Amino acid sequence: MRNDTRTLFNAYLARQGELNGVADATRKFAVAPTVEQRLEDRIRESADFLKLVNVVPVDQQSGEKLGLGISQPAAGRTDTNSADRQPRNLVALDSRGYAAVQTNFDTFIKYQQLDAWAKFPDFQARVRNQTTQQIARDRLMIGWNGETAAPNTNLTTYPLLQDVNVGWLKHIRTGAPQRVMEGVKIGDASGTDYKTFDAAVFDATNELLDEWHAEASDLVVIVGRQLLNDKYLGLLNSADAPTEKVALNTLMLSRTIGGKKAISVPYFPPRSILITSPDNLSIYWQNGTRRRMITDNPKRDRVEDFQSVNEAYVVEDLGKAALIDGIELPNADESGWS
Template sequence: MSYNLSSYGAQMYSAMQLAMAETYGVDTVARMFSVEPTIAQELNDAITAKADFLQRINVVLVTEIKGQKVFLGTSGPVTGRTNTKTTDREAKDASALDENTYELSSTESDVSLSYAKIDAWAKFPDFHQKYSAAVQKQIALDRIMVGFHGTHAAVQTDIVQYPLLQDVNKGWLQQAREQIPAQVLKEGAVAGKVTMGPGGDYENLDALVHDTKQMVDERVRDGGDLVAIIGSDLLAADKAKLYASQGGTPTEKERIESQQVIATYGGLPSFSVPNFPVNSVLVTSFDNLSIYVQDSSWRKQTVDNPKRSRIEDYNSRNEGYVIEQLEKFALTENVEVI
């Protein structure tokens, strides 16, 4: 059954198109256009602002689709002394890594709005701002999901087969599995899983986080910037244990709820991040995780498609995921609470 835009809905759509054209500095958004790098930076910043986690890591524009990593940190001490009577002073390569390149993949975020929804939302004078904010927030959440669940970049993605966007790009965790398998713990005494609880591989979450931290290279382990990102199931299990032992006391129950159990695990500040695998623990620093976006690659077009009674908003860009220092990354996954 076809649906036509009401006159007011059509008016609001026209206003949205004009506002978009003004924002992106083009005559019309009805034709595919390339977003200028300076405006792409503003758009990227707006998306980043929609998720606290993205504001903590690096989300940066780069010029090339393939190249050298941007934020190579130091991988160990650089201080010493040389007896120059017998030996030449030698500058140390503090950023030497086995894998120090990145490669971006074409990524699409295409959104449709039915005529019926436009008519329903047309009463809001800030319709364009509400729409843009909603799309930007979803792109932000999608970026996080791909970072933690992405395993490969398929030529044709399939949201039904890969509902966690596993086929959009190769995320941080998959890169670690392939490039630093010794720093990824997947199983303990029982094949295929790591157990946590009485009689398990780890008695509690503190011990699990502590041992995950030990897989980080000792040269960067005590820099003071490591954090633990912990899956929601593991946090919930620890919270349930505290409820069982102390939840009957009103003051203790309030402490558990308001302070999210305790501030640290295994001596590290702990965080719960949207779309992080529920049964995993990641130890790294926030600035060790990056998303690169090619500055000249963002393209956009908004199309009125009466054949489907909807407006279609097409967005594409080249982006990818980077672990800046591989030795500063450790992951324990497949954790089962017993």
Template sequence: MMSQLSLQARQTYHALQTSVARTYGVESVREEFNVEPSLAQTLNDRITLSSAFLQRINVIGVTQIKGEKVMIGVNGTVTGRTNTDSKEREPRNVLDLNGIGYELFDTHSDVTLKFSTIDAWAKFTDFAQRYSAAVQRQIGLDRIMIGWHGVEAKPDTDRTANPLLQDVNKGWMQIAREQAPQQVMVEGKTPGKILIGRLGDYANLDALVFDVSLMIDEEFRDGGDLVAIIGRDLLAQDKGKLYAAQGHTPTEKERVELAQVVATYGGLPSYTCPHFPATGLVVTSFDNLSIYFQDTSWRRYLLENPKRSRTEDYNSRNEGYVVEQLGKFAAIEAANIEFLAEQAPVALEARLAPQIQEALTS
């Protein structure tokens, strides 16, 4: 039997529609409407504020669906001297304008609520705020997931085949693979593998982070803003130690959960973030990672669908990912990491035991 909204739930849902219409300055949200650029920026800011990681990187509104990168980065030094008696001063063009720009793709974030769910939530007077905050947080988490796992932008995405949203857009890792493959470590001494362990390519995480940091172009290495973003499996042992030592202290526990896990690895401040590959490692600066959205492209509408006993909330915008300076980004292929079982060194007494036994019996 097809369910219907109860009177209280219907009033709650209509209050949500009225709240959304008022927020966006439209008469009704029951048909698709364009979100004004200033309000799109406000909505984007709220999504950004839902994630500590998104607050650290650039999330920028742009006007064109394709174009030059927005953030200005400087490659190389700008200070020197010219003997003007013999020649003119020549300013250096050091902006990272390498001709590789950005491209945005149509992106949908569509949400449905069953009538029964609205009935259950109808008792909350702040239903509209709770609902909006939940949707905004999930859009933020989806953005991060695509940033680390996205490899292509298919016209028709498949959430079942690509549960990490790999087909929604090209994320930062894929951009590096395609535009600067030399910045992505794919193997050590063994083809197709990066071995971690005393007898592997890297004895420990410190050594791996240090080596990856040397893949950063020379002019960026001493800028003081590089960080290591590290996956949970690589961090597991040290994270466990930090929780054991400081997990009982609320402020320290919050620091662990929000971002910074340990002081340094390989000489760099080290962080993790939601949906980062479990065995992944990226060395860059936070402001080198960007998400662009077209500020005139955000569209939305809400409707009731009694045929499915649910409400539907449609959000769409043009969106894309950018590594601002490719030489300031270095990473490993997380899928190629393998951990070697640690073999404890044989004690001296054990190694000498056969000789000692032979001497005693001779």
């Protein structure tokens, strides 16, 4: 890197050391609690959908889920001449716990990129934001596509981070298979299960959700991108959105589906529909587990940033989630379904 860039980068290292109370940010250190929380806030602010879900710290690496939200009605009546009144726990607590696993977010920035940023007064913010925005993308990918937490991950084999952690949809498929419709055919063709998406969503809402959630006003319909074709929905308001905006933004669609507001979220499976409320989905991160080390690697002409934190993806109440998975649509030539 150039000498003027080196001066700016050294100031960035010094600032990281100052914020975290360490003398040398190039040696592995535990991120200070206030910095850890600030970083989590910035990650959440980087992606629209992460602002809607719960991103909360937990003290233990594993335990019972927090049960955020309301899981059942409270109203009732008891004849106290023969029985005691029995209060209800409105929090969704069951045998499903959570297990936060270490997730590494290791990135690098080439010297050439740092040199290009050196002319800007917000040099340090640019270095920081590149990492936080990618962590936001990664969390969306894992939440929608995560299948396992493998000891050694393989980005080539699993480009949507399917092997990094167990995501929300996997929890629904394995923890509540009775709330999943698979291989549903939707369209106006022979052999269809539903002629319209409205009918499929209406049916799934009433048949798969717990009855007291079916009329909840906070339910949304999250729609896969391949279902947004004009032939089937014609919903998008902002098809001309810049690539970077689409990568992090939740797209509000211009009509309801089955009476529920429809949205499209980055990295959601292209042929699926999820009916739930965003705050029924959570990301737990374990307090005090974020580690970091920033290394200058002249052998590769780059600066490397090693970060890790323990985290888990949680569906708070499976009774408030319905998944229509692997939707089939009629072929254009009406030769069948795919």
